[in-house]
Amino acid sequence: SLMGRYEEIRMSHWSYPEMKEAFGMTIEQYIYFGGYPGAAMLIGDEERWKNYVSGAIIDATINKDILMDSPIGKPALLRQTFELSVAYSGKILSLTKMLGILQDAGNTVTLAGYLNLLSDSGLVTGLQKFSIDVARKRASIPKYQVYNNALLSSQLGLTFQEAVSDSKQWGQFFESAIGAYILSEAFTHRFEVFYWRKGNDEVDFILKKNQKFIAIEVKSNGEAYTTGLERFRNLFHPSAIFIVGEKGISPEVFLNMDLRKLFEQLNDK
Template sequence: MYEIYNTFADCRKVLIDRLREPAPGRIQLLTGPRQVGKTTLLLDLAAQFGDRTVYAAGDEPDAALPGFWERRWAEAEARAKQGTAVLLLDEVHHLSDWAGRLKGEWDRARRRHINIHVVATGSSALRVATGSRESLAGRFERLTLSHWPAIGLADAFHLSPREAAHDLVRFGSYPGAVEFQRDFARWRAYVRDAIIGPAIGRDVLALGVVRRPALLRQVFAIAAALPAQIVSLQKMLGQLQDSGALETVAHYLALLQDAYLIAPIEKYSPQIHRRRASPPKLVVLNNALLSASHPNGAPDPAREPERFGVWVENACLAFAINQGQQVLYWREEPLETDAVCDGSWGKLAVEVKTGRFDVQALRGLLEFCRRNPAFKPLVITAPGDEETARRNGIESISWEDFLIAGPPGK
């Protein structure tokens, strides 16, 4: 299990509190997507704790030189003689045998009562999680700084919450990209060069289990072109320029999820094996990836209402996933429910309707809830259309309010 934080301030507070505990405490492993503020957070911690900190980045050129690891630990131990030291290891998964080395040093610090706290970050969930499970069992606490929600953008950039919700649908929520939104070409270059390229070309490929990088990039491109769509792996395979096995495509989708890019959500079924046998619904975990990948950028709600509605649905589903909810979908032809959520929000069956609709359009939602009465129906609508669902006894919320604060009563 791990803790998910969607705001920089919340994650910062937790880490500061833990670094003030007696040392050596549990290693703090901070994972999360690229460009959400992990390095900024470490540098903020360095400023907070001043001369007691040692900062090292695993993706710096000198990290590959002999003795890099030993020098950083020696420096931290020297500072620990003056009081509690804090060792900050950024992008730790780029360091060779990082988990085994960290285990050895932490165990030694415990035996010798060396007052060192450790915070390590990584942009690859699989590499950090695998390494920590294999070598650091019982020695770490894992936190995830997830994709920013609309309210995080509003607070950080002094936007109204509704303006932030609209920006999230059109431009996503990478904080470093906000300053470039008025220059779309520059904004797109930033997202591609600072996020998509490194996430696929470094974080995923560094796993050492990608034998066909070109095929991986094609799988990402197809998924980004089909947000919130149920797509069979056979159909994806037919669109690929390079041939590949279904197992390879499924494996690459899983790797893209570990890199915080794409979530292939499963079909709801009480039988787990039936979930995994069904075609996935592709959710792009940050709408910036949609705008950067689409030739025309973000849709105009007035001229492209259908495409805009798909982007709103994707943003709502991505928000739920990034908030730590388990998100599935349900479909039994001709009936369908956009999302089935289970987690801290409770059990929800969700339908997203950004255009005009009537109760007939909610047949799938109502049928799912009839069969599964533990789930409560929720309709996410265009602003002003909430009463259409409420008149039929179904709780509803506008997509703006949902992206700002989540479901009613959460």
């Protein structure tokens, strides 16, 4: 029998270079509107664009792909879990606190199961905290991350100009866009993604493949360094450290990088 003999070729959301080449998107437009090619021609009419993302992507994925293929006891709760997780993209929120926000939420096991379904569907995921101890990873508070920034923009209720003009909100869009690209590269090239936090010190993303791991901090406000990176370096001795932002790798350069080569360069040393 040749059943099941195949090569898996992974494809993910469209990247910034692809959206720029096909639709002429600027880096700011890509950070806000994301990488859905079907919606790209509608960005001149933001209300129509949001309706398309909501109807043709979000509703279709949740109401058809997930609900038709998986037994869901509380469909309304699944939708609420999606909306809250997307709103917190780039932020940390415990499932226990999420229970207190959502209506008819059941228990944390239900929420964790719904979050796994949303992740498998390419919508939003909960990153685990980096730890050498596997048990601590699995018990950690999740950091939420969308797979495509269009999901964040369509849910927050800010126009493109409002988002760009608000430095605090733009910081969330910026980090979320970098995180979405990291997830896309991780899915395609098969490496793991975590975050790290201890007290007030935090590192946005930890990339791990085999026994090598890389720390990445995202800064939209021009800061050159953080105490979180320094503390993480002292505790875990990562193979490499990068800052994405004005004082580090520019977002245009980072969103063009093949991230698997970061690990390949480490192997060459």
